[in-house]
Amino acid sequence: MQALKGTHDILPEEVYKWDYMEGVIRDVCARYGYKEIRTPIIEATELFQRGIGDTTDVVTKEMYTFTDRGNRSVTLRPENTASAVRAYLEHKMYGDQQVHKMFYIGSMFRYDRPQAGRYREFHQFGLEVLGASSPLADAEVIAMACEIFHKLGLKDLDLHLNSIGDKNCRPAYRKKLIEFFEGKKDQLCDDCRERLYKNPLRILDCKEEGCRRASVGAPEITDYLCDECHRKFEAVKHYLDSLGISYTVDPRLVRGLDYYTNTAFEIQYPPLGAQSAVCGGGRYDGLVEEIGGPSTPGIGFAIGLERLLLALEMQNLIPAPKAQKRVYIAALGEDAVAEGFKIQEELRGLGIVTDMDLQGRSLKGQMKQAGKLASQFTVIIGSNELEKGAAAVKNMDTGTQQDIPFADIAGYIAKEEHNS
Ligand code: AMP
Numbered sequence: 001m002q003a004l005k006g007t008h009d010i011l012p013e014e015v016y017k018w019d020y021m022e023g024v025i026r027d028v029c030a031r032y033g034y035k036e037i038r039t040p041i042i043e044a045t046e047l048f049q050r051g052i053g054d055t056t057d058v059v060t061k062e063m064y065t066f067t068d069r070g071n072r073s074v075t076l077r078p079e080n081t082a083s084a085v086r087a088y089l090e091h092k093m094y095g096d097q098q099v100h101k102m103f104y105i106g107s108m109f110r111y112d113r114p115q116a117g118r119y120r121e122f123h124q125f126g127l128e129v130l131g132a133s134s135p136l137a138d139a140e141v142i143a144m145a146c147e148i149f150h151k152l153g154l155k156d157l158d159l160h161l162n163s164i165g166d167k168n169c170r171p172a173y174r175k176k177l178i179e180f181f182e183g184k185k186d187q188l189c190d191d192c193r194e195r196l197y198k199n200p201l202r203i204l205d206c207k208e209e210g211c212r213r214a215s216v217g218a219p220e221i222t223d224y225l226c227d228e229c230h231r232k233f234e235a236v237k238h239y240l241d242s243l244g245i246s247y248t249v250d251p252r253l254v255r256g257l258d259y260y261t262n263t264a265f266e267i268q269y270p271p272l273g274a275q276s277a278v279c280g281g282g283r284y285d286g287l288v289e290e291i292g293g294p295s296t297p298g299i300g301f302a303i304g305l306e307r308l309l310l311a312l313e314m315q316n317l318i319p320a321p322k323a324q325k326r327v328y329i330a331a332l333g334e335d336a337v338a339e340g341f342k343i344q345e346e347l348r349g350l351g352i353v354t355d356m357d358l359q360g361r362s363l364k365g366q367m368k369q370a371g372k373l374a375s376q377f378t379v380i381i382g383s384n385e386l387e388k389g390a391a392a393v394k395n396m397d398t399g400t401q402q403d404i405p406f407a408d409i410a411g412y413i414a415k416e417e418h419n420s
Helices: 015-032 045-052 057-061 081-090 135-152 170-182 190-198 200-205 209-214 227-242 270-275 305-314 334-349 363-372 383-388 406-419
Strands: 042-044 064-067 073-076 100-109 121-130 158-163 261-268 277-283 298-304 326-331 353-356 377-381 390-395 401-405
Touching: 015 100, 015 121, 015 135, 015 305, 042 045, 042 081, 045 057, 045 073, 045 081, 081 100, 081 121, 081 298, 121 135, 121 305, 135 158, 135 227, 135 261, 135 277, 135 298, 158 227, 170 190, 170 200, 190 200, 227 261, 270 305, 277 305, 298 305, 326 334, 326 363, 334 353, 334 377, 334 383, 334 390, 334 406, 363 377, 377 383, 377 406, 383 390, 390 406, 401 406
Parallel strands: 326 353, 326 377
Antiparallel strands: 042 073, 064 073, 100 121, 121 298, 158 261, 261 277, 277 298, 377 390, 390 401
16 A cells, blocks of 8 residues: 555654754744644535635645535645634634734645645645734735744745735726737637636736746736735835845736735745745735625735755755664563563653663663664663662763662663763
8 A cells, every 4th residue: 555646654754854844933933923723624615615716726626525424515625724714703713803813734635736846735834814904914924934934044035026906906907917818818728718707817827838928918917006005015015125025026926816915925946946836825805705704804825844845955954853862771581671661661751761672682682772772871681680679771872881779770860861
C-alpha cells in the first residue's frame, strides 16, 4: 500500500522542520495578537460553493466532495477562510463589535495535478481579520506575512500588490474587460472562454500561453478605481512604505469574485518555478454576507507550508534539531530489567530522556545501542549490580564510571545533568 497520489508522509525524522516553522509562525502570531482557531476538516459542500464561489477552479474541479451515509454532500476543506467565517457566524463572534484576529494551521485538500510544490493534501498557515475595514489592517496583515519570512531568514521574495476595487467601481472595469476580450475570444483557452462573462478578471491570471498573449494591453483595474478605493490603495502603500516593505504593483493580480474587494497580494519565491507563490491573500468585505452573516469587512492570507519548507531548504535555513541529552539503561536478566524499568520511570519523571532495550539484546548489544543513541549516561545493571543494590553509571562523555545505589540514580543523574 502507498500513500495516495499527491499526499505525503511527514516522517518522524522530518517533523522537527515543521515544528520549527510552526514555532516561528506561532510566535509572530502571538506578537501581533492573533489567536488560533481549529475548525473541522470536513464541512457542508455548500459552504465552499458560496464561500469560494462556484465559478472558481477550486470549486468546479478540485474539491474532494462526497455523499456521506446520511445522504449529505460534504467536502474536505480546500481552504480555511470559509470555515473560519462559518465559525465566526455560528458562534456570533461579531456580537461583541470587536475585531477578531484568528490564525489556523492545517491540512487542505484539492484534487489538482500533483507536481513539485503542488499536492492534493497540503498544509497552510493562514489568518483572518474580521471586523476591520481600515487600510491599516491590510498593511498589518501584509507586514505580518513579511515578518514571518524575515524571522525565518528567507530572502529574495517578491511581494506583488494590487487593488481590485469594489462593487462601485469594478462593474465598469468588468464591462471594459469583457469588451476587450470579446474581440479575442478565439485566442482564449476553453476555461477562459467560459469565464468571459462569469468571471472575466480571472482571464488575466490564466497561465495558458494564448490567454497571456491575448491579455497584452488589457485595461488595468488600477485605472478604474473609484476615489474611495484609490484612497484606500494609496493608504496601504503608504503604510507599507513607512515600514520599508518593498512591493511591485501588479494589475494582473486579480481575484474574480464579487466579495473580494480592494487589496490583493501574493508573495513569490521565484526559484520555486511554476509553483512560486508561497503566500496569497486579500480583502474580502463581501464574504461574511455571502455566507449569510451581517455585513463585515475581512482580510486574510494563507502561506503554503510545503512551499515554504522547500524555500527554507533551498536557502539552508532550517536549524538542526537540538541533540537531546539521554540516559540509556542497559540491564540483563529479568530482575535487573525490572529494576532498570523502575529507574527509567523515575528519570523520565524528572524530565530526563531515558531509553532501554525492548528487543532482548545482549548487554554488549545494549551498550552499542547506547552509543548509537548518543547517550550521555549509561546505567548498567547485571547480576553483580543486583547483588550490590547499586548500578554502574557511566558518563559517556568522560568515560568515568561510578557505582550508585538504585534509589539514588535518578537524583544523581539529574544533578550531573544540571551541572554539565
Ligand atoms: P490559495 O488558498 O489558493 O490562495 O493559496 C495560498 C497558498 O497556499 C499558495 O500561495 C500556496 O503557497 C499554497 N497552495 C495552494 N494550493 C496548493 C497545493 N495544491 N499544493 C501546495 N500548496 C498549495
